[in-house]
Amino acid sequence: MSNLEVLFSPVTIGTTELKNRILSTAHQTNHVHDGIPTSAMTAYHEARAKGGVGLIILEAAAVHPSGMLTTHTIAGYDERVISAYRRIADTVHRYQTRVFSQLFHGGREVASSTYRNAAWAPSAVPSLRFSVMPRPMSVSNIHDVIQGFALSARLAKEAGLDGVEICCSHGYLPAQFWSEHVNQRTDQYGGSFENRMRFIVEVCQAVWASVGEDFTVGIRMSADEKTMDGTTVADAVKIVEYLVEQVHLDFINVTAGDSSTYSGSTHIVPPSPIEHAYVASDGFRVRMAGAVPVFVGSRIVDPVEADRIVATGQADVVGMTRALIVDPNMPNKAQRGEMRSVNYCIGCLQACIGHYHRDLPIGCVQNPVAGKEEELERKLSERPRQGRRVVVVGAGPAGLKAALTAAERGEDVTLIEEQPRIGGLLTLMRRAPMRQELADTMLDNFARNLDRVQIDLKLGQRASVDSVRQLKPDLIIVATGATPYRPRIPGIDDPRVFDVDDVFTRSDAMGDRVIVMDLFGDWSGVEAAIFMARLGKNVTLYTARLYIAETVHQYLRNEYLKALYAVGVAMHAHYDMGSLVGDVLTIRNLFTYEPVALREWDSVVLAMGRVPRTHLSEVLGGVGVPVVSIGDCLAPRTLEEATFEGLSSVL
Ligand SMILES: Cc1cc2nc3c(=O)[nH]c(=O)nc-3n(C[C@H](O)[C@H](O)[C@H](O)COP(=O)(O)O)c2cc1C
Ligand code: SF4
Missing domain, CATH: 3.20.20.70 (Aldolase class I)
Incomplete structure (x- = not known):
């Protein structure tokens, strides 16, 4: 009690x-x-x-x-x-x-x-x-x-x-x-x-x-x-x-x-x-x-x-x-x-x-x-086939939800993660200034749930066809996430160009004048801009959307805008990145197609979405049992699709 x-x-x-x-x-x-x-x-x-x-x-x-x-x-x-x-x-x-x-x-x-x-x-x-x-x-x-x-x-x-x-x-x-x-x-x-x-x-x-x-x-x-x-x-x-x-x-x-x-x-x-x-x-x-x-x-x-x-x-x-x-x-x-x-x-x-x-x-x-x-309550109450072995690869939100749901239904579950800890993208989010509580709480919910069920959790192990085959699975679920997207444009591999994932770990490598190029209007570019501005850097945020944080819920966007104004981030909508040649970063207006040459900068951060990691699901097809891809490795979307697919993949 x-x-x-x-x-x-x-x-x-x-x-x-x-x-x-x-x-x-x-x-x-x-x-x-x-x-x-x-x-x-x-x-x-x-x-x-x-x-x-x-x-x-x-x-x-x-x-x-x-x-x-x-x-x-x-x-x-x-x-x-x-x-x-x-x-x-x-x-x-x-x-x-x-x-x-x-x-x-x-x-x-x-x-x-x-x-x-x-x-x-x-x-x-x-x-x-x-x-x-x-x-x-x-x-x-x-x-x-x-x-x-x-x-x-x-x-x-x-x-x-x-x-x-x-x-x-x-x-x-x-x-x-x-x-x-x-x-x-x-x-x-x-x-x-x-x-x-x-x-x-x-x-x-x-x-x-x-x-x-x-x-x-x-x-x-x-x-x-x-x-x-x-x-x-x-x-x-x-x-x-x-x-x-x-x-x-x-x-x-x-x-x-x-x-x-x-x-x-x-x-x-x-x-x-x-x-x-x-x-x-x-x-x-x-x-x-x-x-x-x-x-x-x-x-x-x-x-x-x-x-x-x-x-x-x-x-x-x-x-x-x-x-x-x-x-x-x-x-x-x-x-x-x-x-x-x-x-x-x-x-x-x-x-x-x-x-x-x-x-x-x-x-x-x-x-x-x-x-x-x-x-879904009816589906969840239907008993799964006795003794089914489920192997889940990737312990981000999608993989964790799949593994937990299967284990709660009494299935024999192995969860393999190449990193030494669970969390996937949540581990990045917890470094973002305004996503920290969200990511910490979600990770904590997952971690406490893992303690309550029987799952063979293999951390720090990279899954291969052989290692998965040895587990004799009846079902393989691939939840290996996604990697940052870089458009194929001139100068994209310049060492002064960073991915948004680098911001929270390698901010020391960045100069004082930072340009953030945001493609999707999601949390990542805004969080990166706030993070660096709070470190005292001079930050300019360009978004290719109609307005800043367009795809974030309006109430949260209000909080983002408040924070962006508070730390003095300069904001511009309607631009994407054209090229980087020498010291000239060219951005383009999405409506007039006019190029604008930017010379006053030290580092560029790309917040341009992610690319699915599809390789493992393709090779695991060789194991000869059903392989289901879920979450960002199926197609990069949001936490909501990750957990929904995690649940539905094992029902
Ligand atoms: C989906 C949704 C719809 C809501 N609709 C109403 C509503 O019809 N009337 C109302 O007074 N508040 C509405 N609210 C506000 C909630 O009553 C509540 O005040 C809000 O969720 C904050 O409380 P919480 O932190 O406990 O969720 C809504 C909230 C949510 C999440
Ligand atoms: S979707 Fe709504 S209820 Fe569910 S975790 Fe997010 S804020 Fe809470």
Whole structure:
């Protein structure tokens, strides 16, 4: 048993008894068809309920057709939602997990949809991030939306959910009304503080009137929007003090961030290396101001930390959303004291919010089953053929995932790695200034999992046809990764030209004036530039993309840009490398084709992607058993494909 007694103590929120303090906050799964949750959403939440979470708040459900954020937003106002919600409620209740819905209206925040509906907002003040100019709401529009909140709450109750959370966070509609900057109305819903608060007060009153007292109702808010012209913690305290005087609230769920600006949006789903639990102290200030139970989340990944947050009175319930995406069984493991078997979130954003922004169903870089429970849990439960021998070559993320999955299924596994340590590309990433936590945590997850299973791990050994044949495999999995790409252009082999892999190990060999040529807009060129600038070098970054870090998730890109500006890296988009002749490095504008000659430099760093190592998979074909290539040696892509192929290669 663990000693996380506070985290695993029950608590009553409104009329809802929670068995523990762990919360999965609202997050879109994109498992919504025509406004209605699909069975894949039920399976997704069942996995987390089975794993022990105390409370699930379902993803944002629009309370009115004008409030849809994307095509995949739940239509919370549509009666058809009742049966889908009932299926989810019945399923998670079997595990004593409680479930709320989130009542949502995006206001001027309309992200994407096949038909982009006209955005409604208090006033015609644009949202910069989604380039939306909204239509000011008439008083009759306001009343319709308030009725939508009331109707959606009633449908949630009829479906058997335990409560609702009114979404006032991240600069969505209620926050747009209370913001002095966004709300420029001159009627009873604008102007004075009381007038700007009228909308949320009337929403809460209408919701209570429609659900009665035997239901749980609270709000979610960003204590600090962390954006220019946004609300601060001091504003939040004032808002909470006023609101709890006007209406009853069973809880306040405290978060951070604002959807309408690039830098504010980072805090909707903060990436690493943003500090763990950085919103918890704001939770405490709101708890003191409102004297109602407070939930707090954002980068809380460790149950020990969650226990401390509750024990020190910063919050009553702790949001651990991505922690549960990565490891749905985290609560049960933590309660049993099996901390070494918990897999921790790395804050990469790639497949959770990254998928959402690409309109794909939710996934997870570390847990390829997340979002695919219906399909993959069944496959994983099918017993593998008895006594199969699996040989995996390469202990990077793809090979490790394959070896671990096969071993967990009881197969006889040998893992061969030519380096003296596991990790592959992760060992490079851990030297990159802003990827260090990500790589360290992922490696640590892998290492602890390796300790739990039976794998014959051969480090520092180069696999050959003979050595693999001697192991008498039934299946060979090749995960040998990739090497840096160098385009065949004049001067490319000049000793002043380095690959990005060299930056973190051979920075002494580089001169003071460094040019980074980036081809793919991924993490590597940016990290190299930041690394060298922090060493005091004069760095210029050229990217062949439309903008810097184009292929990195937008929230992480914000952090990269902040860091690049802070260390004074000069940045230019739309250039690739043409040639290097003598001291003249010629770059080319990708649109005008104009060459530009650069003479003021000492070293050039190439961040140009990687080339698959295909040789071994070709020769291992001679062993006479199936050979499957996975990860970068199949084709260089990202961590997500590596772990997914690792898992699927052995199923
Ligand atoms: C895929 C995804 C979708 C999200 N959708 C919502 C949402 O519908 N409503 C909301 O209030 N927050 C949403 N969030 C934010 C989460 O509720 C949570 O605040 C965020 O993930 C940070 O907490 P964590 O570090 O525990 O993951 C979403 C997060 C993710 C990862
Ligand atoms: S995709 Fe990355 S950030 Fe998202 S839950 Fe998985 S590990 Fe965490």
